[in-house]
Amino acid sequence: MIDFSQSLLDNRAIRARWTHLLWIVLPLAVLGLAVAWLVSSDPLSSFRNGAPPVENLTFERTILGNGGIRVLVRAGGSEPMTIAQVQVDDAYWQFSQDPPGPIARGATAWIAIPFPWVLGEAHAINVVTKTGMTFGHEIKVAVPTPTRDSMSFAAQAVLGAFVGILPVAIGLMFYPALRGVGRGGMDFLLSLTVGLLAFLLVDALGDALELAGEAAALFQGPTMVVLAAIASFLLLMAAGRRRGTPTGLALAVFIALGIGLHNLGEGLAIGAAFASGAAGLGTFLVLGFTLHNITEGIGIAAPILKQRPPLWVFVALTLLAGGPAVIGLWIGSLAYAPQWSALALAVGAGAILQVIVEVASMLLRDRDGSPRALFHPSAMAGLASGVAFMYLTAMLVKI
Known part of the structure; x- marks a missing residue:
């Protein structure tokens, strides 16, 4: 049974x-x-009433070399589109396309134009499709695109280290001097960290949305930025809270990670500016980046002032926060695309928001969980100082 x-x-x-x-x-x-x-x-x-299909073409990358001009375009129309003619400075030029033939929706193709561009001059490119639609792209300042040679990589690494790694290291060097601060000083430093991270959050989201507007419409730039930021925030919150609320060194690692992702986006922007000739970074501008990022090292040091980590921990935190600037500069100068830069900044914004939540939680715990800790004079002074310092130094680097 x-x-x-x-x-x-x-x-x-x-x-x-x-x-x-x-x-x-x-x-x-x-x-x-x-x-x-x-x-x-x-x-x-x-x-169908005989109207031509909807066509859209986005210019994602421009390379200037000895053989002329090469542009990477991405199609975003309702049907595959065919490039019929190419103009440079209102004159028609022969061109080659790789891969040849119609470009499917979402696909990319390289267009090579044997045009004798002039160093320092502006040039206008117009692509005419088979249906007669015209899509334009402006080269504001013609300069040779960086190549994959060791000297170029070395020079970019030095610049990336100067604007990313060096300022974080200088900020962390304040660690011994900060260890003697009392309760009010700790509140000030934690709030200073929240302030500088809040500025980076707004700055990253603004830059991400601006870049998203330059990307092909099919990527749905603003929506992609919001979703990526939310996903990054939730994933890092889940990872950070897996073994309880992060404190001390664990929190410092998360702060360094969030700053590192933001510096990756900054490196992408600098590298892309070099590649396109849109900006020449002079000594004043490089020093501005350095000064702007020094406070980030102080923010990383704040959660570990009650500990005595070994020296290698400070080295690792410096590389985690500043190293991505070097990687971003390399990628930006060699393989820049607005949608990927926007995505990197959005992920960084989500990571920064997660760190803001955790640092604010730590500040509350140190004050017995009372929400009034956020409105304590030392906390308010730190928050205002962090935002103000980042805002004022950002004036040196915005071009």
């Missing part, structure tokens, strides 16, 4: 699984049949 009941239960379980599987497969089968019917019968033909 027991075996019969068990067998009956097993059969019911098997039937329930098959029924569940059926209700997964059936909707997918209906969808497949609907797509097949739509493609084969073309019921939309009666709605």
